Amino acid sequence: MATTSIQVNETPLVLYLLRRADDALILGHRLSEWIGLGPILEEEMALGNIGLDLIGQARSLYAYAAEAEAAGNDEDTFAYLRDAPQYRNLLLAEQPNGDFGQTMVRQLFYSAFADPYWRAMTASGDATLAAVAAKSEKESAYHLRHSSEWVIRLGDGTQESHARVQEAVDVLWPYTGEMFECDAAERTLADGRTVIDPAPLRDAWDGTIGAVLSRATLTLPQNGWMQSGGRTGRHSEHLGHLLSTMQHVQRTYPGAAW
Amino acid sequence: MYTQGLSNPDTAAPAKAAEGAGLAARFQERVDAEERIEANDWMPDAYRRTLTRQISQHAHSEIIGMLPEGNWVTRAPTLRRKATLLAKVQDEAGHGLYLYAAAETLGRSREEMFDDLLSGKAKYSSIFNYPTLTWADMGAIGWLVDGAAIMNQIPLCRCSYGPYARAMIRVCKEESFHQRQGYEIMVALCRGTPEQKAMAQDALNRWYWPCLMMFGPPDGDSTHSDQSTRWKIKRFSNDELRQKFLDALVPQTEFLGLTLPDADLRFELGEGDATKDGARGHWRHGSINWDEFRQVLAGNGPCNRERIAARRRAHKEGAWVREAAAAYAAKQAKQKLAA
Numbered sequence A: 001m002a003t004t005s006i007q008v009n010e011t012p013l014v015l016y017l018l019r020r021a022d023d024a025l026i027l028g029h030r031l032s033e034w035i036g037l038g039p040i041l042e043e044e045m046a047l048g049n050i051g052l053d054l055i056g057q058a059r060s061l062y063a064y065a066a067e068a069e070a071a072g073n074d075e076d077t078f079a080y081l082r083d084a085p086q087y088r089n090l091l092l093a094e095q096p097n098g099d100f101g102q103t104m105v106r107q108l109f110y111s112a113f114a115d116p117y118w119r120a121m122t123a124s125g126d127a128t129l130a131a132v133a134a135k136s137e138k139e140s141a142y143h144l145r146h147s148s149e150w151v152i153r154l155g156d157g158t159q160e161s162h163a164r165v166q167e168a169v170d171v172l173w174p175y176t177g178e179m180f181e182c183d184a185a186e187r188t189l190a191d192g193r194t195v196i197d198p199a200p201l202r203d204a205w206d207g208t209i210g211a212v213l214s215r216a217t218l219t220l221p222q223n224g225w226m227q228s229g230g231r232t233g234r235h236s237e238h239l240g241h242l243l244s245t246m247q248h249v250q251r252t253y254p255g256a257a258w
Numbered sequence B: 001m002y003t004q005g006l007s008n009p010d011t012a013a014p015a016k017a018a019e020g021a022g023l024a025a026r027f028q029e030r031v032d033a034e035e036r037i038e039a040n041d042w043m044p045d046a047y048r049r050t051l052t053r054q055i056s057q058h059a060h061s062e063i064i065g066m067l068p069e070g071n072w073v074t075r076a077p078t079l080r081r082k083a084t085l086l087a088k089v090q091d092e093a094g095h096g097l098y099l100y101a102a103a104e105t106l107g108r109s110r111e112e113m114f115d116d117l118l119s120g121k122a123k124y125s126s127i128f129n130y131p132t133l134t135w136a137d138m139g140a141i142g143w144l145v146d147g148a149a150i151m152n153q154i155p156l157c158r159c160s161y162g163p164y165a166r167a168m169i170r171v172c173k174e175e176s177f178h179q180r181q182g183y184e185i186m187v188a189l190c191r192g193t194p195e196q197k198a199m200a201q202d203a204l205n206r207w208y209w210p211c212l213m214m215f216g217p218p219d220g221d222s223t224h225s226d227q228s229t230r231w232k233i234k235r236f237s238n239d240e241l242r243q244k245f246l247d248a249l250v251p252q253t254e255f256l257g258l259t260l261p262d263a264d265l266r267f268e269l270g271e272g273d274a275t276k277d278g279a280r281g282h283w284r285h286g287s288i289n290w291d292e293f294r295q296v297l298a299g300n301g302p303c304n305r306e307r308i309a310a311r312r313r314a315h316k317e318g319a320w321v322r323e324a325a326a327a328y329a330a331k332q333a334k335q336k337l338a339a
């Protein structure tokens, strides 16, 4: 039946690609939710641009996943015909937009990881991945710069903005640990130099975040507890709602071409 | 201004009036000669007011126009459609910014103009007060609304006011891209399942008449047209543009296998751009419900309230962000001064 979700044969490479593609799609989708809601038009455009970059990255990665799986799936069956437990994205990416400050902190946390991650991935032994990485690295550098500037502005702006953005840092902090995880499946790819182990990027990330938060006069949360589960399909409640919106048309008209 | 206060108004006034008449004549000569008027050139106050109103209304339309399509970005049925729709809405935001900048050259600030939009004082295109109910509306809007916008805007690329004309050249390129994307969505739906084709027909049924209204009241009733024509702001009448639009629309509709919801649509032989069975002529639409148009302009369209409320809410909820950015910029400036 065309209405049911697809089954994916998650070899280590396919699983890896879906994880990274899902990160980009879900975060890009979140940013696209800002249309018509931005605090200034220029920012509405900037958020849309970042969203477009991420959706573009997702599409490249899904296309490669489809090729690697070779089971007749494509970018749209991956995006529209998997239910929440089949999604492999970071919990961070699916967290709601909140206010503009929360959206910017979420972006900063992700981009401060994605930027060095994709830079390192340009050395991947897999030519397709190296090419995706080269494009993503350039885009992530801009996303990082843009979100850093806003977090600094808001943190060191008014009393209200400081309080709001500090709250966002505290709320999102527990979702940052998951970015550095490397499970057995990913380990085999890292051993073969197809991907890199993200764990060693932790120091660079801490350095970037520490510097931005300090310029923003914000403090790092003391609580070190980290949530995880997104990589294996155990998500927060938010993802199901996001997917019910995103997948609505595809699920309502099964098998139709658009 | 202050220096003028030094001269005796009684003697200065006739001299100023004569000077004004000379300037006005010279201005009209330049317009007639197809010269572009630039921001720092002398221009009649009424010309400035007319253009400020028209360009800012156009800018508002782009900004409000983001909302009906923004309504479907999160539900676009494929990733390719999602990306192109998001990019399109981005383009419209860019058009808005570009047009506000062109309007600002005439002396009003973007903030003032935007406040007029939020307060309900300023108008924007009536078309964006209709709801987007299905995915097919993304096709219909691109095809019909962007299509109608192009008909209106291509002549504006030769508008006598330079900054507006140049803005339009850039905007028109993107609008024609939007129009093709919209039509492509319609093609996909019309080649799809019966449900998809019905969705496309339903969208056409809902958007056809409002799109014909987009060109404004019939020529006899239009208040600003004559002067705008003399000033070469407007090159074609409302009815002429509507006719061009309809002549292009009919064959496109036929290609899709859809039917225009217009029982009185007919082909009239004569001198014309449209052809049917090899004969030249024009397609004529049935009578337009101008009362509906007036109601929508008066604020009684299906979505007038929601559209403005959405922008007001965004503006209000973003106040703390703008305040923070201003406070941060002030701190930085102070630090620079101290350094």
Ligand SMILES: [Fe+2]
Pocket: B062, B091, B092, B095, B171, B175
């Ligand atoms: Fe536009």
Ligand SMILES: [Fe+2]
Pocket: B062, B095, B149, B175
């Ligand atoms: Fe436009």
Ligand SMILES: [Fe+2]
Pocket: B092, B146, B174, B175, B178
């Ligand atoms: Fe457009």
